[in-house]
Amino acid sequence: MRIALFDSGIGGLTVLSHARRVLPSEEFLFFADRDHVPYGTKSVPAVRGYVREAFRFLIEKQRADAVVVACNTATSVAVDEMRRLYEVPIIGMEPAVKKALAQDGERRVLVTATPITINGEKLRRLVSAHDTHHLVDLLALPRLVEFAERREFVSPRVEEYLWNALAPYDLVHYSAVVLGCTHFNYFKDTLRRLLPKVVGFVDGNEGTVEELARRTGLCTMPAGTQMASCRFFESGRPVAGAEPLARIESYLARAARMEEIV
Numbered sequence: 344m345r346i347a348l349f350d351s352g353i354g355g356l357t358v359l360s361h362a363r364r365v366l367p368s369e370e371f372l373f374f375a376d377r378d379h380v381p382y383g384t385k386s387v388p389a390v391r392g393y394v395r396e397a398f399r400f401l402i403e404k405q406r407a408d409a410v411v412v413a414c415n416t417a418t419s420v421a422v423d424e425m426r427r428l429y430e431v432p433i434i435g436m437e438p439a440v441k442k443a444l445a446q447d448g449e450r451r452v453l454v455t456a457t458p459i460t461i462n463g464e465k466l467r468r469l470v471s472a473h474d475t476h477h478l479v480d481l482l483a484l485p486r487l488v489e490f491a492e493r494r495e496f497v498s499p500r501v502e503e504y505l506w507n508a509l510a511p512y513d514l515v516h517y518s519a520v521v522l523g524c525t526h527f528n529y530f531k532d533t534l535r536r537l538l539p540k541v542v543g544f545v546d547g548n549e550g551t552v553e554e555l556a557r558r559t560g561l562c563t564m565p566a567g568t569q570m571a572s573c574r575f576f577e578s579g580r581p582v583a584g585a586e587p588l589a590r591i592e593s594y595l596a597r598a599a600r601m602e603e604i605v
Contacts, residue, residue, distance in 0.1 A: 344369050344370065344408045344409065344559060344561065345369075345370045345371075345372065345374070345405070345406060345407050345408045345409075346362070346366070346370070346407065346408065346409050346410075346411065346555065346559075347371070347372040347373075347374060347401040347402075347405065347407035347409070347410045347411070348362070348368055348371065348372070348373050348374070348410075348411045348413045349373075349374045349376075349394075349397050349398075349410060349411070349412055349413060349414065349417070350373075350374070350375055350376070350412075350413045350414040350417075350525060351375070351376050351379065351380045351381060351382040351383075351393075351414050351416065351471075351488075352375050352376065352377060352380035352381065352488065352491070352492050352494060352526065353375055353491060353526070353594050354390050354413070354414065354488070354491060354524060354525030354526030354527075354528070354529075355373065355375070355411075355413030355414060356373065356375075356591065356594045356595055356598055357374050357413075357526075357528040357529065357548055357598040357601070357602075358407075358411065358413040358436075358525055358548045358551060359371065359413070359595070359598075360575065360595050360598040360599050360602065361548050361549060361566070362411070362552045362555070363570040363571040363573060363603065364566040364567060364569075364570055364588055365458050365552060365556075365563040365564055365565070365566050366552070366555075366561055366563060366564070366571055367564065367567070367569040367570055368555065368571065369561065369571050370382070370571065370572055370573075371571050371572065371573040371574070372401060372405055372407060372572070372573070372574050372575075372576065373573055373575050373576065374397055374400065374401055374576045374577075374578075374579075375410065375575070375576070375577050375578075376393055376525075376577075376578050377577040377578055378577075378578040379393045379578070380488070380492055381457070381485065381488040382414065382416040382417060382457070382459065382563045383456075383457020383458055383459050383483075383485055383488060383524065384457070384458055384459075384485050384489060385391075385459070386536050387459065388418045388447050389589050390416065390417060390420050390421060390426045390459065391421045391424065394412075394417050394420075394424075394425065395421075395424075395425075396473065396579075397579075398410065398425050398429065400429060400576070400579045402429055407419075407431065408431060408432075408559070409431050409432040409433070409434070409491075409555065409558070409559050410425075410429075410431060410432075410433050410434070410587070411434045411436075411438060411525070411551060411552075411555055412425070412433065412434065413436060413525055413551070414436065414525060415436050415437060415438060415457070415458050415523050415524050415525065415547075416456075416457045416459045416524070416526075417435075417455055418435035418436045418437060418465075419437070419459060419463040419465040419466065420459060420463065420465075420565065422435035425439045427604055428595075429447075432555070433557040434551060434554050434555045434558060436525070436551050437455055437465065437466070437469060437523075437547060437605055438460065438466060438523030438547065439467070439521050439523075439545045439547040439550065439561035440452070440454060440466075440469050440470055440473055440474065440479060440521060441469070441473045442520050442545050442547075442550065443518070443519040443545040444473055444474060444478065444479070444576050446518060446519060446543070446545070446574045447518035448476070448478075449476075449478075449479070449518075450516055450517055450518035451478045451479070451480060451516050451517045451518070452478055452479050452517065452518060452519050452520075452521060452545075453465075453479075453480050453482055453512060453514075453517055453519070453520045453521065454470075454479055454480065454481050454482065454521040454523060455482045455483075455520060455521060455523055455524070455527060455571060456481070456482075456483065456484070456521075456523030456524050456527075456558050457483060457484075457485055457486050457488065457523075457524050458483045458485055460483070460523055460524065461481050461483040462483075464562065466522055466523075467567055468493070478495065480512065482508060482509075482512075484504075484505075484508055484524070484527065486504050487504075487505075487524070487526055487527055487530060488524065488526045490504075490530075491526040491529050491530075492526075494590075494593070494594075495561070496529050496530060496532075496597065497532065497533055501530065501533055502533055502536075502537070505530070505533060505534065505537055506537060509537060509538075514538060514539050515539050515541065517539075517541075517542050518541070518542065518543065519542060519543045519544065519545045520534065520538065520542055520543075520544055520545070521545045521546070522544060522545070522546040523546075524534060525546075525548070527546075528546055528548065528598065528601050528602075529594075529597055529598065529601060530601075531601045531604040532574055532604060534603065535604055544604070544605060550604075575588070575591055583598050
């Protein structure tokens with residue numbers, strides 16, 4: 344099966360890293376819209392236009408059998424429209440609010456995401472449906488996308504940014520931080536140093552891949568060393584050459600390491 348993963352940039356590689364290891368026999372396409380990243384600080388109509396272009400390329404030109412929108416921002420504003428336009432399975436992502444609340448139910452949960460996701464109606468409905476005890480706080484972290492796109496994961500600037508953003512929250516009273524943007528997973532090592540030990544991470548990556556398997560009739564395998572093949576595109580252009588491909592591999596390697604941090 345030819346499965347496409349789409350993101351505004353390289354955040355979706357954190358989903359791809361997991362998907363290639365649990366679905367090693369499939370064929371993957373990865374589309375990073377590097378011409379328009381970041382999505383989270385742009386207007387909703389602009390993001391919808393970018394998503395339409397990406398889907399036309401992936402489904403009409405590359406003949407994808409299924410598409411994973413590995414971007415919480417794009418899911419929140421455009422996935423419903425894409426499902427009306429195309430008949431292939433389309434799997435979106437949303438901040439794992441329900442999962443985080445189910446793990447504890449008494450302590451607070453901090454949901455981090457991009458501004459579009461934080462301010463969007465889709466997240467508001469999600470929180471309203473599951474946060475019956477009013478335990479959820481929302482925090483936009485737009486600069487993390489910018490840091491990730493330039494491969495600045497561990498630095499004094501990243502640490503200062505996160506320290507200042509988290510300062511208003513008494514984190515010893517929280518059970519989890521929800522990583523509601525796929526770019527945020529790259530910063531788990533820095534966040535782990537800043538957060539109390541009692542605070543865990545929750546993201547939607549594994550659940551999204553499980554939903555992909557369910558919707559397409561595939562069976563996931565325990566993650567191993569074998570990985571599915573993948574072709575990479577940046578805003579519709581094939582990624583070729585040793586240096587660009589090495590850059591992608593460095594992101595995938597970091598994503599795999601971050602997956603081990605809890």
